[in-house]
Amino acid sequence: MLALLKRDLVLATRAGGGFGLGVAFFLILCALVPFGVGPQTEALRPIAPGILWVGALLACLLSLDRIFALDHEDGSLDLLATAPLPLEGGVAVKALAHWLTTSLPLIVAAPVFGLLLHLPGKAVPWLIISLLVGTPALSVLGAFGAAITVGLRRGGLLLSLLVLPLYIPTLIFGTEIVRRGMEGGDPITPMLFLAGISAAVVALVPFAAAAALRVNLR
Amino acid sequence: MTLLRVRDLAVARGGMRVVENVSFTLDAGTALILRGPNGIGKTSLLRTLAGLQPSVGGMMEHAEDAVAYAAHADGLKPALTAAENLKFWSSIFGGGAVGPALAAMDLLSLADRPAASLSAGQKRRLGLARLLVTGRSIWMLDEPTVSLDAHSVALFAKVVRDHLVAGGAAIMATHIDLGLSEAETLDLEPFRAQPGQMSAPAGFNEAFA
Numbered sequence: 001m002l003a004l005l006k007r008d009l010v011l012a013t014r015a016g017g018g019f020g021l022g023v024a025f026f027l028i029l030c031a032l033v034p035f036g037v038g039p040q041t042e043a044l045r046p047i048a049p050g051i052l053w054v055g056a057l058l059a060c061l062l063s064l065d066r067i068f069a070l071d072h073e074d075g076s077l078d079l080l081a082t083a084p085l086p087l088e089g090g091v092a093v094k095a096l097a098h099w100l101t102t103s104l105p106l107i108v109a110a111p112v113f114g115l116l117l118h119l120p121g122k123a124v125p126w127l128i129i130s131l132l133v134g135t136p137a138l139s140v141l142g143a144f145g146a147a148i149t150v151g152l153r154r155g156g157l158l159l160s161l162l163v164l165p166l167y168i169p170t171l172i173f174g175t176e177i178v179r180r181g182m183e184g185g186d187p188i189t190p191m192l193f194l195a196g197i198s199a200a201v202v203a204l205v206p207f208a209a210a211a212a213l214r215v216n217l218r
Numbered sequence: 219m220t221l222l223r224v225r226d227l228a229v230a231r232g233g234m235r236v237v238e239n240v241s242f243t244l245d246a247g248t249a250l251i252l253r254g255p256n257g258i259g260k261t262s263l264l265r266t267l268a269g270l271q272p273s274v275g276g277m278m279e280h281a282e283d284a285v286a287y288a289a290h291a292d293g294l295k296p297a298l299t300a301a302e303n304l305k306f307w308s309s310i311f312g313g314g315a316v317g318p319a320l321a322a323m324d325l326l327s328l329a330d331r332p333a334a335s336l337s338a339g340q341k342r343r344l345g346l347a348r349l350l351v352t353g354r355s356i357w358m359l360d361e362p363t364v365s366l367d368a369h370s371v372a373l374f375a376k377v378v379r380d381h382l383v384a385g386g387a388a389i390m391a392t393h394i395d396l397g398l399s400e401a402e403t404l405d406l407e408p409f410r411a412q413p414g415q416m417s418a419p420a421g422f423n424e425a426f427a
Contacts, residue, residue, distance in 0.1 A: 003309035007295070014297040075291025079348075082268055082287050083310045218271040 001085060001093050008097035018066060022059035022102040023109050029055040030113040041118045048117035049127070049178035055113075056106050056131060057138060057167050063102050064142035065159050067094050068150040068213065077150070081217055087210040095136075095143040095206070103135035119182070126181025134174040134194050137201040140209075141166045147209040150216050169197050219246045221280060221356050221387045224267070228275030228411070231262040235274060235411035242404060244356065244387045249378065249398055252391040254406035260391035261289070263406070264358045267389070286311075286354035288362060292345025296334030300325055300344050303333055304351055313353030322377050323347040324370075338365040346374055349381075357381065359390035371396065 012019045033051050037043050071077040080090050110131055111124045119127065145163035149155035176190040220243050228238035236259030244250055252260045266273045267280075268287040294303050304316045320326050323343040328336060336344065342365050349357050357378070363371050375396045378388055382400070390396075 003306055007298070007306045010302075011295055011297055016297060073291070074293055074295065075289060076293040076295070078270055078287060078289060078291070079293040079307065080310070081270055082285060084283050084312060085310060218265075 001089055004080075004085065004090060004093045005097055008094060009100060012097065012101040017101075018063050019101050020105065022062055023105045025062055026055045026059040026106055026109065027113060029058065030116045033117060044118045045120065045182075048114065048119040049123070049175045049182065051117055052110060052114060052119070052127060052178065053130075053134075053171055053175045056103070056110065056135065057164075057171060059106055060102055060135065060138045060142060061160055061163065063098065064146050064163065065149070065156045067098055067143050067146040069146065069155065072150045072216075077213070078217060081214070087213060088206045091143055091147065091206045091209045091213065092140075092202075095140045095209075098143065099136055099139040103131070103139060107131045107135065119178075122184075123178055123182035126187050127178050130174045130177035130187075130191070130194065133191065133198055134170045137170050137198040138167060140201050140205045144205045144209040144212065147212040147216070150213065170194065173197065219385075220244070221246055221284065222267070222278070222389070223280070224276070224278045226276035227263075227266070227273055227278055229259055229262045229266045230271075230274045231259060236262055237406050237409040238275060238411045240276070240404075240406070240409050244389060246355070246385045246387055247382050249382055249388040249390070249401035251396075251398070251401050251403045252389065252406060253393075253403055258406045258410060260406060261360050264289075264360050264389070264391060268358050280356060284354055285356045285358055286349050286352040287358045287360075288345060288349055289360040290364065292341050293348065294333040294341055294344060297332060299330050299332050300336065301329040303344060304347060307348045308351035311352040311354070313351045316351060319347040319350035322350055322373075322380075324373055339367060339370060342366055343370055343373075346377070350377065355386045357386065357388040357390070359388060359392070361392060362390055363392055363394055363396065 011017050030051065034044060037047070068077060071080065081087055107128060110127055114124055114127055142163055145159045148162060149159045152158065173190040173194040177187045177194065180187040180190065222244035225241045227240045228235055230236065240263065242250065252263065254260055265271045267278060268285050301316055301320065304319055308314065308316055320329055323346055325343055325347060328340060333341060333344065346362060362374060366374060375398055378398060381388065
């Protein structure tokens with residue numbers, strides 16, 4: 001399992017691996033919003049949590065189709081399926097690699113990008129915590145979508161259509177945490193919901209994704 | 219010692235039965251070469267035996283984690299070097315050393331080259347060297363000699379022979395003569411699925427699996 005994780009991380013950081021694409025996309029999105037809605041604090045501040053979360057979600061989506069598509073193309077997926085490593089474990093490891101290469105850089109960069117949107121300082125810790133708790137669910141759900149669409153030509157768009165609706169609960173509670181943190185409310189309740197969603201997704205969805213992969217490998 | 223036993227196996231491709239009633243046994247130290255025209259189901263049979271797709275009838279038995287499968291795609295990452303590719307598969311399968319495998323397929327001089335810069339034949343050799351690092355006893359090979367030159371085919375035949383001598387077994391679909399005189403041949407033509415003979419649709423499990 002460690003070998004698979006290490007390989008995916010190496011592949012992501014070598015030429016053509018797409019490492020940093022998500023962060024760059026996130027930056028552009030956060031930089032575009034003030035152009036669109038105007039740079040005034042009173043216009044940007046109320047929408048900052050939502051923009052940051054939607055941005056993180058879309059940035060996460062960018063690299064989802066790479067999770068299995070490349071391995072399917074070059075035959076690695078067949079070989080992984082015959083390996084002693086259970087496919088469920090392989091899915092979980094690949095989702096973890098996706099989280100480390102896509103979501104973790106986003107989380108690190110999010111406070112800086114929050115400045116662009118006039119996110120107040122007291123909301124920044126909640127932004128980081130909500131992303132830390134919520135993004136694992138995004139990666140695992142994305143791996144599920146990628147497993148369903150693996151082997152389809154131009155499956156990327158279908159993948160987005162399948163996965164984005166599944167992201168809604170995470171988005172609602174993630175944004176709510178930041179908003180309450182910003183307005184001095186109680187962020188703990190949405191935090192518990194978000195943690196619950198992430199825990200359930202991380203525990204259960206790899207099995208669904210592995211089942212989808214097995215069907216697609218035939 | 220029998221490594222693989224297959225009885226009355228039926229295999230489907232895309233929900234259609236292609237071959238049925240296939241029976242054979244594969245003992246340690248033997249090789250079986252599958253022959254038959256295009257579309258007869260050699261690949262489907264190998265994928266079924268490797269556990270990548272469910273059979274639609276009959277039975278097969280082999281020890282768990284005994285199969286190494288190699289098909290048209292070599293499972294190589296272009297961004298990794300030849301040695302890194304092998305090292306990855308070795309650690310995934312918990313198998314053997316990378317150096318001897320590279321040497322066996324005459325790849326030592328290419329070990330540090332990224333797989334992207336290898337020629338088609340060199341990639342193929344690297345893909346076949348992977349079999350050596352899996353440490354698995356039954357090799358299932360689908361057209362292993364595609365894009366290999368005569369020298370590499372001989373090299374590969376030697377690798378297979380060494381594997382057989384060491385107590386392994388191999389089953390392969392190939393159209394060319396590998397020069398493995400000890401290998402048996404199984405022609406799949408007589409096992410072609412008869413339309414209408416079985417009333418149950420082959421893809422019945424599709425909805426539930």
